[in-house]
Amino acid sequence: MAIKVGIPRALLYYEYYPMWRTFLEELKVEVVLSDKTTKPILNDGVRHCVDEACLPVKLFHGHVMNIKDKVDYLFVPRLKSVAKSEYICPKFCGLPEMVKYSMSDLPPIIDSEVNLRKSKSQLYQSFYRVGKLFSNNTYEIKKAYHNALKKQAEFINQVRQGKYPIEIIENQKIYANGKENLCIALIGHVYNIYDQYISMDILSKLCQQGIKVITPELLNEEMIEYKANCLPKKMFWSFGKRLMGSILHLLDMDNIDGIIYIMSFGCGIDAFVSDLCERKIRREKNLPFFLLTLDEHSGEAGVNTRLEAFIDMIRWRNRNESNISVHG
Ligand code: SF4
Secondary structure (H helix, E strand, O other): OOOEEEEOOOOOHHHHHHHHHHHHHHOOOEEEEOOOOOHHHHHHHHHHOOOOOOHHHHHHHHHHHHHOOOOOEEEOOEEEEOOOOOEOOHHHHOHHHHHHHHOOOOOOEEOOEEEOOOOOOHHHHHHHHHHOOOOOOHHHHHHHHHHHHHHHHHHHHHHHOOOOHHHHHOOOOOOOOOOOOEEEEEEOOHHHHOOOOOOOOHHHHHHHOOEEEEOHHHOOHHHHHHHHOOOOOOOOEHHHHHHHHHHHHHHOOOOOOEEEEEEEOOOHHHHHHHHHHHHHHHHHOOOOEEEEEEOOOOOHHHHHHHHHHHHHHHHHHHHOOOOOOOOO
16 A cells, blocks of 8 residues: 655645655655645634744644544655745744644654755755655656656746646636736735635636736746846845735736735735835836735635725726726
């Protein structure tokens, strides 16, 4: 019987799942995913995580609870840095410990460190440490690693061609109504945008209303990088840099009717970046901006009402161009 490794369907699952899955499956490991987010999963996460954590980290704990009894290992890599000279949020670095000390009866945790701050070559070491758990054959591990990178590159390529990550990872179509007459940018961390429960499926809601939705993943990465590097001071948080660079890139585009920023309550990076984005948008372009803060108490009815009001306001404004404030 194959060894089972559990991957929680949360946080950077929406970014790296194709690579992780390919690597493990190449080594004859069975990958077990937690279920899609539901209210009980979120409640479990809230119950088993420290109060101070942000919503996505609490949710991650809920997903761990959802699979911990079905697998031989849990995959919770310790992510320190995913790009040269940059860091990611410290919560990713301490995630294996947070999980370990918040829950009991856990299977062994695979917490191999990923630290690409100095060099990308560290990535192989990180995969190698994981591979050694399942194979003694270095050639086999190397092959699995290269195939995993190839799969991730294919995934990125498909996203660049206009597919949302969730459509590829979960093989689920986001339906548009085919009569797009507005273009709105949806900005936020992948786990806030693509987790349909947490985001209350804003992406589909917008698409179904004839709105073309652009997310950071669909934008040109080189342009994001270039724009982020135009900031007076280098932003060394990878996520913050991507979000800020995306906003600056969007401000150069002529077809954007409005920007929605989804942030998590309790996220230090979002608190800082969303404020910076709003100031830039106010200063440089007359674009409507909507900041949506999510926490475990967010109610769908309230979010729907605010979303509808925002879209109505943009449509009204486009029809009756006047002196109405872009901030409602
Ligand atoms: S970047 Fe923000 S939302 Fe993401 S894990 Fe860190 S604190 Fe939480």
